[in-house]
Amino acid sequence: MSNPYKTRAGGATVTIFVPYDCGNNCPFCINKKEYADPTGFSVEKICESIALMDDITPECDFVFTGGEPFANLTDLQVMLDAIPPSHKIYINTTLPLLHGVTRRDILAFAEKNREKITCINVSRHLVRYVQESDDQMMADMAVPVRVNCVLFQDYPKEKLPDYLERIRRLGRPVQFRYDYTDTTPENLYDREHDPIYQDLCRLARYTGLDGCRMRCGFHFDYHGMELTYHKTLPYSTIVETGPDGITYDVLYDILIKQTGELHSDWTGVKLDVEAYRKAVFEPYDLRWLEWV
């Protein structure tokens, strides 16, 4: 570590990579190579790191991602149970029916954990990169659900109207996402040269913008359905000199890898745990920038 850490009040979001794979091969996936060699994958080590993060930041958010969190409900339950109720918990999933896990199993899991789970984010893309279970599962979940859709490269924009109608019938919000491997500080807030923003403006009513140093969200209303267009940088540390004259590594995300190892960024940088215990906290800089 070269600089002392700074992060937002409550602590950086902690993203947990589950120690088992998803079975898909999305072209924009940066996690896939992580699963090529499962040597050292450990639920126990992940739980130890969860406890460590809870000790340092008892109110940080946790996100389960992968891989595929719902591919092993037994292990997911163990990891969920390791997180005290002071934290919000999000789960990124495709809602797969893998390894004998059934529709009923997943719905029962959500029902059982409805007090723990803040939101399940389900990937449903314009192009079918993943094995999809039936849409009705999203509507039937006992917890909040958001649909995530990555608009990758030259996406088939002619499919957008049908897609929007498909999701609107479920009564759940949708978040479109720019390919984060292509996001830069220069294009993060760009609208003029952003085809996704332009396409969405033609289909839905723009209502406002929120954002911070790291990410932003353009908000729309589509016939009563909440629609967001989200952009985020492909790393999670910003080096910045504060008003106190000290240069900090400002952390947005901390990762628990499949082995339990803690990283301070998506780029392979390990977290200095003792330095994080001394992190300086600032108010979260994500705020509304525009209302229409």
Ligand code: SF4
């Ligand atoms: S489903 Fe998720 S983890 Fe699996 S290949 Fe696609 S983006 Fe990657």
